[in-house]
Amino acid sequence: MNEVNLSARAKQQIDGLKARNEQLLAAGLELEARTKELEALAQRKENMVLRYQDLLTEIQTECHAIEAEYQRIRGTTVAHF
Numbered sequence: 001m002n003e004v005n006l007s008a009r010a011k012q013q014i015d016g017l018k019a020r021n022e023q024l025l026a027a028g029l030e031l032e033a034r035t036k037e038l039e040a041l042a043q044r045k046e047n048m049v050l051r052y053q054d055l056l057t058e059i060q061t062e063c064h065a066i067e068a069e070y071q072r073i074r075g076t077t078v079a080h081f
Helices: 008-080
Strands: none
Touching: none
């Protein structure tokens, strides 16, 4: 294989491109790490919303049960008078 003699300017440009490539690689890895963190936060938020919906459903069910029991007691009390 023949060796290519590069000018000082060409070597300087290659070194600059290598440095820029390393910077871009590091930035890409940082972006990937941040993306994973954001995905984890999004999952936590989704889980929180699901728990909130479950709690809300449970509260509404209990509210209806209390109201039904109140109406039953109220109806029973009124019927005896």
